[in-house]
Amino acid sequence: MSVGIVQERVAAAIAEALEIVKKQGLLTSEMFPSPVVEFPKREEWGDLSSNVAMSLAKKEGKSPRVVAELIAEQMRAACPFFEHIDIAPPGFLNFTLRRDCWDTVLTEVETQGACYGNSSIGHGRRVLLEFVSANPTGPLHMGHGRGAALGEALARLLRAAGYAVEREYYINDAGRQMKLLAASVYARYAALEGQTIAFPEDGYHGAYIQELAQGIQEQMGSNLLSLSPEEATARCGELAYEKLLAAIKQDLADFGITFETWYSEASLFTTGKIHDALNDLEKRDLVFKADGATWFRSTTFKDEKDRVVCKQDGDYTYLASDIAYHYDKLTRGFDWLINIWGADHHGYVPRMQGAVEAFGYPKDRLQVVLVQMVSLLRGGQKVEMSKRSGEFVTLQEVADEVGADAAKFFFLMRRSDTHLEFDLELAKKQSSENPVYYVQYAHARLASLLRIAEERGLTVPVVSDVDLSLLAAPEEFRLIKHLSSFPGLIESCAQALEPHRISFYLQELAGLLHAFYYKHRVLPPKEGEVQADAVEPGPDGEAVEAPREVVSPSVTQSRLALLQQVKTVLHNGLTLLGVSAPEKM
């Protein structure tokens, strides 16, 4: 697996050395694992290190140190690009490369630009990514926001990794929840018209139901009262559904989330797909009738028990819709189905994978990413959220308060399967301390610097035109090394379906940039500007004055070239998360 152009080169050199040592009869393994090359924890241990000798030692019956010696000796002889190769106990290979080996990283970023970090490991395989899929029975809340941010980031990540991704929203516009919505709205509407109708027991109580009823009253007047209660309820349901779905689409658009397809559950009924899917299962002898109901024999696929697909009263269950829906996804020719679900649905995963298997596909054709709950805190107090009680904070409200960028970044800072606490008061009060600003600020700082350079007639040079050996400061070298690991990061995040690591990478990169920025100057002083001495902390932490670094024209050129590449990677990373990279802040 590639983790960047330099690491790849070292890994290849190790692999080559292993084969040569084997030919010399000093190693005996049939096959060697592809060597793992990573950044050592401490800079003194070199630029890159590998534990390959340790992992081979046992099989070879030699001590890790001896294996490391064999590899190192061969590599020293064969590879011109190492400054030196050290061995550290118990058998680490620590590589220090010639400084100019790293310069290819900058060229790479420059030539690939917005595509730097992309790869083709997906081989164009078609992925259906289904997410949010909230019932259109109310506005989206925080939990949906987390799923939305995750889905969008995953779509972008997988595309960057070479997959052909389609984003889809499954609209649960059939079944009991829709009936409850209709009845709730009708009851409110009737009340506005002076009639009292029993409010459904499990109905929706949110204030938005009242607003929907008012909207319908304004639109229809008292016309609905002339219909039968059943017809009026149905009409209320349709109108409410249209408005709520439109609101959901708007909320998502405002949050920067789009979908290629909106798939209606109700369409599964009208097109006969439920029937088709169940027929298919029947042919495979995977459905049976018992107790007046129809069952899917999901225990065949390691589910705890068989599940009802058609109830005694003849209605299909939600599972039946879902089976048909996934049947349809599979027949649409996708190579990989990814669903993002709330973690409270985890018990549902085995039976859906069972359904996939039932249709003759490997069960991992469907992968479910679970998203844990978001607890909303307001001033340290937990806000209980439930659509039924109407007690919840909407995604829209949160995005208005803290901004869509900050909200998305916040959602993507943690692994999706851990519980997330989001304190609104804190997010509002300390929004400037939100890590998203730290990263965005790094980008804006660079944009500003490059802008000023242009204003002073200093065009950003092409990497090949500058003397990269001038980038000798540790802060500069760290930036270059960090840029080199971006492609590998994207690959591993895409494979693990874990975009949160991108946000950590960006925070590190921003940190390196800010450290560089404080310590070094890029542009020459303006004419007549008196350069004060720099202030640096001395050994005891007290400030000491140090002479200000002199920036020659060629150093300026080299640094501009470097920073342009840093800016590109910050931009690419933020874009993957669906967060904007501002030119000014």
Add this chain to the structure above:
RNA sequence: GCGCCCGUAGCUCAGUCGGAUAGAGCAUCGGCCUUCUAAGCCGAGGGUCGCAGGUUCGAUUCCUGCCGGGCGCGCCA
């Protein structure tokens, strides 16, 4: 009761396949703006990686048991 997830610094959390002295942000404390954006930088303190075993050269990471927290076990969705 059974199943899934989580348990790492005061708080919120990172920590690919087992690797070297376990990291970051916030909070606390001490410094740094006449300069290209201080929404920034530098430094200090802070840890039994829930507990106990096991596997091995080596375990926060893998296995088993236990404790604590969350969720799920409908002819609801």
